[in-house]
Amino acid sequence: MQAEQFVVPPLGGGGGLSKRIIPCLDVKDGRTVKGVNFVDLRDAGDPVELAAQYAQQGADELVFLDITATHERRKTMIEMVKSVARQLNIPFTIGGGITELADAEALLNAGADKISINSAAVRNPNLIEELAKAFGVQFVVLAVDTKFVDGKNMVHLNGGRLITELETETWIKQAEDLGAGEILLTSMDHDGTKAGFDCGLLSKVNQMINIPIIASGGAGSMEHFTEVFQKANVDAALAASVFHYGEILIPDLKQELKRNHIPVRI
Amino acid sequence: MSDMKADIKLPNMNNRNSTPPSGGGGVGIVNYGAGNIFSLTAALERLNVQYGMVNTESDLEKYSHIIIPGVGHAGAAMEKLKHTGLISAIKALEKPVLGICVGMQLITEHSEEGDAKLLNIVPVKTKKFDKSLNIKIPHMGWNAVQHKNNLLFKGVEDNAQFYFVHSYFIEYNPTFDIASANYGLKFSAAVQKDNFYGVQFHPEKSGRAGEQILKNFANLS
Numbered sequence A: 001m002q003a004e005q006f007v008v009p010p011l012g013g014g015g016g017l018s019k020r021i022i023p024c025l026d027v028k029d030g031r032t033v034k035g036v037n038f039v040d041l042r043d044a045g046d047p048v049e050l051a052a053q054y055a056q057q058g059a060d061e062l063v064f065l066d067i068t069a070t071h072e073r074r075k076t077m078i079e080m081v082k083s084v085a086r087q088l089n090i091p092f093t094i095g096g097g098i099t100e101l102a103d104a105e106a107l108l109n110a111g112a113d114k115i116s117i118n119s120a121a122v123r124n125p126n127l128i129e130e131l132a133k134a135f136g137v138q139f140v141v142l143a144v145d146t147k148f149v150d151g152k153n154m155v156h157l158n159g160g161r162l163i164t165e166l167e168t169e170t171w172i173k174q175a176e177d178l179g180a181g182e183i184l185l186t187s188m189d190h191d192g193t194k195a196g197f198d199c200g201l202l203s204k205v206n207q208m209i210n211i212p213i214i215a216s217g218g219a220g221s222m223e224h225f226t227e228v229f230q231k232a233n234v235d236a237a238l239a240a241s242v243f244h245y246g247e248i249l250i251p252d253l254k255q256e257l258k259r260n261h262i263p264v265r266i
Numbered sequence B: 001m002s003d004m005k006a007d008i009k010l011p012n013m014n015n016r017n018s019t020p021p022s023g024g025g026g027v028g029i030v031n032y033g034a035g036n037i038f039s040l041t042a043a044l045e046r047l048n049v050q051y052g053m054v055n056t057e058s059d060l061e062k063y064s065h066i067i068i069p070g071v072g073h074a075g076a077a078m079e080k081l082k083h084t085g086l087i088s089a090i091k092a093l094e095k096p097v098l099g100i101c102v103g104m105q106l107i108t109e110h111s112e113e114g115d116a117k118l119l120n121i122v123p124v125k126t127k128k129f130d131k132s133l134n135i136k137i138p139h140m141g142w143n144a145v146q147h148k149n150n151l152l153f154k155g156v157e158d159n160a161q162f163y164f165v166h167s168y169f170i171e172y173n174p175t176f177d178i179a180s181a182n183y184g185l186k187f188s189a190a191v192q193k194d195n196f197y198g199v200q201f202h203p204e205k206s207g208r209a210g211e212q213i214l215k216n217f218a219n220l221s
Helices: A047-057 A073-087 A101-109 A119-123 A128-136 A168-179 A199-208 A221-233 A249-259 B038-046 B057-062 B074-084 B085-089 B101-105 B208-217
Strands: A019-027 A031-032 A062-066 A092-095 A114-117 A140-149 A152-157 A162-167 A182-187 A211-214 A236-239 B027-030 B050-052 B067-068 B098-100 B108-111 B123-127 B139-144 B160-164 B168-173 B179-181 B187-192 B194-201
Touching: A019 A047, A019 A211, A019 A249, A031 A047, A031 A092, A047 A062, A047 A073, A047 A249, A062 A073, A073 A092, A073 A101, A073 B038, A092 A140, A101 A114, A101 A128, A114 A119, A114 A128, A119 A128, A119 A152, A128 A140, A128 A168, A140 A168, A152 A168, A162 A168, A168 A182, A168 A199, A182 A199, A199 A211, A199 A221, A221 A236, A221 A249, B027 B038, B027 B057, B038 B208, B050 B057, B057 B085, B067 B101, B067 B208, B074 B085, B074 B101, B074 B108, B098 B101, B101 B108, B101 B168, B101 B194, B123 B187, B139 B179, B160 B179
Parallel strands: A019 A062, A019 A236, A062 A092, A092 A114, A114 A140, A140 A182, A182 A211, A211 A236, B027 B050, B027 B067, B067 B098, B098 B194, B108 B123
Antiparallel strands: A019 A031, A140 A152, A152 A162, B123 B168, B139 B160, B168 B187, B179 B187, B187 B194
């Protein structure tokens, strides 16, 4: 029998999905770093405890960004991912230092739901295709750091310090064609400003692609989240410090979004 | 901000699996190489449900409940399942069986993914989401589910949200549907025929509601 057709809701592209709220945690040597200020954490550097707490608060997903620079990084990371997967009952993404299929496979087997790649994909775009073929498009998140330079949005590497020759919009479209399943777009112009997300660029990119997009960079208040969902209709919004410092509590944020008729999971 | 988490306690991880399995003989997970099962086994451990791997026909006898997991391409998954030689034994099972995600699709009749003939335990079809519905594909994220008070959903609120990741869906059929969701169109989020159950979402990644589903399944008799 035929499935019944339903009228597409006014927020095109959303279907019946909730908009996702994603805290991002930086990890070094298997420990979370930078700005975690939860007062009653027994161990503020324990990624497992922190992750569990975000899940309890209603985070829809988590991103762990590994900034370890030592040779032990892979082993340490795999152990951390396993510990997180044992404890966490929501999906999570691992990013940082993934340069080949073997890295990704080890993370998948340790329980990661997705991996995010950035500079390795810029250097070798075929990596996107290889990962998508091996593990499915849903596993491959392309992270893009972008900065506005001479009238163009340009892809940057190394946390915004190194400009590439790639235009952001072109690169994202190419990545979608290669098999990226999701885009994590960070505006380096907005990152750290707490002045709001780059709704203009996010909206433009979102209209070009048919895969989910996560907004990142610039979150300072709950209104900024409302704004990015309403203006750019992104699928998810990611932030770090506003959550870590407790400036925005996820249950409050979800209620605020709901009040503004944005579909969320309460 | 101190009051928001005063009552949050982490589960005690030291007494995992120390209690007898609530299902009786535990859960056997069909091990046919289609996708990673670390998160599924982790969820069962958190719930104190005993589990083991099913590789042979005699393994199917060891457990009171069977889960068919699955991630990836349905056609490819079906080929892998064939290679186990377990298909006729699985179809003959009379104990509760739960297919998750692609594992759910496998118990249907056919998938448009790879134009694959499947187990045909539940006579419904697996179809591809159509971009013309103005939806992004894959369907990835949390989606509300309307359920029909089946035992599998005992204690789960109607419209509770579950985590989905899929590009193909199971057509809505009121005879076999026990829970539905809307994403551009209405599709089956969960089906049942006799002792065979399937869920399109990932209960192991769907927070407390998902854990409740796994617990309910382990308690089915």
